[in-house]
Amino acid sequence: MPNKEMGSRALPQPAGIHNRAVLVVVGSFLLFVGAAIAGMLLFLNTQAPGAFTPRAERRFPSPELQTFPEADLTRFEAAQRARLTAYAWVDRDHNIASIPIDEAMQLVAGRGDQAYDALQPAPAPPHGASGGNP
Template identity: 35%
Template sequence: MSEQHPGAQPPPRHELRDISFRAVMAGGLAIGLAVGGLVVVADMLFPQKSLDRLLKPPFPVIAEPRLQSDPAADMAAFAAHERDILNSSGWTDRDRGIGHIPIAQAMQDIADEGIPGWPTGEGVSP
């Protein structure tokens, strides 16, 4: 047996095993189950909220409205254009042979010639 000198320190010692592999795996499994359980609970409380945000933007994408700067002037220009078409002659579809004539002339032609196959009203007693 060796003698210890007064004031001498005992020889250093250390643990041979710090932590067991089973404890690490059990802790990891417990944390994983807890996180998974919280995800399931959150999904039950807020169904499809997180998935919806991932798949589409939080608000519908709507095109900006094309506003009229002067609606009265736009309407006046539209009415003038339509009036010009009604009072002029020209091609509507040249390839198919469709044209138009002034409305006053068209009404006079109908009054003079009638509409083919349209009942004339003759022989009807009042």
């Protein structure tokens, strides 16, 4: 029955939904979901028996903190100073050695404009020369 606000339009029809059908569909869906969850739990329990047991808590070791950082820094700086002021072999087979940093800076500064040019390879020893007795 039309009213003034609706004009000539008809009233909406009453819902034709059957409550019993909705309850059967929702109930069967919930039953299916429950059966699926039970099946998955049973499968996991048989195939992976430890899946539901809580894991033992593993504690990470505590970090090793410095107890005397000033002494550690002093030792580190002394080791670096000793390394920078001493002669040592880097690769004895290829005749590569390290020299004190002050001497190295003087050698580089003494080369002048060619300070950073590639070094000339060491001359090869003569074929007849040997380090032992002839």
